[in-house]
Amino acid sequence: MKFLFALFSGLLISTTVLAQEVAPDVLVKTVTDEVLEIVRKDKDIQSGNTKKAIDLVEGKVLPNFNFTRMTQLAMARDWRKATPAQQKILTDEFHTLLVRTYAKALTEYKNQTVHYKPFTLKAGETDVRVRTEIRQAGAGKDIELDYWLEKSATGWKVYDIEVGGISIVTNYRETFASEVRNNGIDGVIKLLQTKNKSGETASVKK
């Protein structure tokens, strides 16, 4: 069952992206530059239009992410306790949450510049970290922003992002684990759904 599910999600991704061989650091740089270029010109996003930012993230960023893998990492050992149907819902809801967060961060963008640290891809490597640094004029120290990517049949996919050493994926582990302990897998699903619904009403108010 799990193989079928993995295959199925793999197919979904492959239909949306061309299977071209772009190096991971080039991929990160291209997508980042492209997204920031749009944000810089878009006054709506800058003034907090989350809906527009979400559309941008969905269109440009998401095809390069592996959400099944992200959800799996966040659920850790509890992932196996979930049925394929539950895994699907978990992935969808976690996807929504991460997209909202990413979009929210974009609306906070103010002239920061991104610097890409030197990166070399060793032969045969399939799991890499691309390091970048966000420099903000005046806010003191730079913020490290690292992307973890793994090679798939459809090119390199981001499966984790670390902000100043904090993984935005594994940071949910304890929350999920304790929810599973108390209310099972469905508890986590409900938690995510409630959060995502409250997010929707909040952005409508804006």
Place this chain on the structure above:
Amino acid sequence: MKTMLPPRIKSLALAVAAAGLLAGCATSGNPKDPIEGFNRAMFAFNEGLDSAIVRPVAVGYEAVLPSPVRTGVTNFFGNIADLLIGVNNLLQGKAPEALSDLGRVVINSTIGILGTFDVASDMGLEKHNEDFGQTFGRWGVGSGAFVVIPVFGPSTARDTVGLVLDIAADPLTQVRASDGRDVLRVLRAVNARANLLPADKVVEEAALDKYSYVRDAFLQRRRNLVHDGNPPREPEADAEQVERPARAEAGAAEPRADGVAPDSPVLVARTETAEAK
């Protein structure tokens, strides 16, 4: 005079950390957070304090002062902090970094006009992030139990001891009260809070349970800082070793083989030991 301190402090920190780990054995919840009930109460108190006073002041501060002025304030206090950062780098045996920190202070205090301009960074002397808590971590002291300190916020047993030293050794502590010490302290705190304002909304958006989100982010961040940005992969990552072979190979697969439950205090103690190196 401070040279006498480290060994004694190390054993003190070890004792506190050990106590934290023992407490972890006694409860059934999250072993990293044995006093969660107390912590949640303190967290709520701090959140209340923040939304009632600290945040509004920081918002006003940000609105009133133009960005270049706030940058100057950040740099000014950053320059003072570089002194202790240098001391901690020295205590951690990182002489080149310590020397660089000293160079930063000399350059920024003079050419940088009392530290208000970070000329040293432009010259390639990178700013570091160190404190006594990180030094203990480098020496091999585990972080111990998570604790939320009233007003100060998230910490751990180890970092609380570190914080006491940070405050004792803080150059501002040497300033006389009549010379405006408290004004400087408040300015530093407000400025630091203002720098964090953009993160507020993102955290609200991301967190399912703000307390545990902030706690786990704090613990990840500290672990990262102790290792200067290159922490070893977390042993819990082996939970899905079948699905992620590449990263699990890096020593992470080992703890699982002996059948220790991933969140047992034993494994956490081991995580702490691993963190030390």
